[in-house]
Amino acid sequence: xxxxxxxxxxxxxxxxxxxxxxxxxxxxxxxxxxxxxxxxxxxxxxxxxxxxxxxxxxxxxxxxxxxxxxxxxxxxxxxxxxxxxxxxxxxxxxxxxxxxxxxxxxxxxxxxxxxxxxxxxxxxxxxxxxxxxxxxxxxxxxxxxxxxx
Numbered sequence: 001x002x003x004x005x006x007x008x009x010x011x012x013x014x015x016x017x018x019x020x021x022x023x024x025x026x027x028x029x030x031x032x033x034x035x036x037x038x039x040x041x042x043x044x045x046x047x048x049x050x051x052x053x054x055x056x057x058x059x060x061x062x063x064x065x066x067x068x069x070x071x072x073x074x075x076x077x078x079x080x081x082x083x084x085x086x087x088x089x090x091x092x093x094x095x096x097x098x099x100x101x102x103x104x105x106x107x108x109x110x111x112x113x114x115x116x117x118x119x120x121x122x123x124x125x126x127x128x129x130x131x132x133x134x135x136x137x138x139x140x141x142x143x144x145x146x147x148x149x
Contacts, residue, residue: 060131064129077093
């Protein structure tokens with residue numbers, strides 16, 4: 001092997017092994033499983049600690065949203081106090097134009113409709129994930145209603 005390739009290949013190997021040990025790369029099979037401990041390859045958590053609400057009714061929400069009071073955003077705004085809060089109310093967050101212009105406050109009924117079919121409820125929204133099971137939506141909305149002082 002030519003000397004010019006040794007350094008780049010070494011760097012790539014080190015980065016891959018470090019990324020895997022930090023949980024960035026999650027190999028299921030193949031060559032990388034030889035480099036990364038088996039426990040890490042099977043771990044599904046991408047967080048140092050499980051987010052608040054992970055095991056609760058809003059477990060699917062915490063992938064993008066934080067539920068803790070005063071917590072920062074993840075991919076999407078924090079949901080603490082969302083029921084009764086103004087739509088597009090998180091200062092500095094880049095809402096879709098549709099949501100930014102929607103006006104009003106989030107009611108339990110509107111959250112249910114939004115979760116059922118975001119683009120039907122608010123055409124042009126950025127939210128793409130829906131919850132089709134009405135009982136699951138009811139549990140989520142009821143739980144979100146408890147996130148207040």
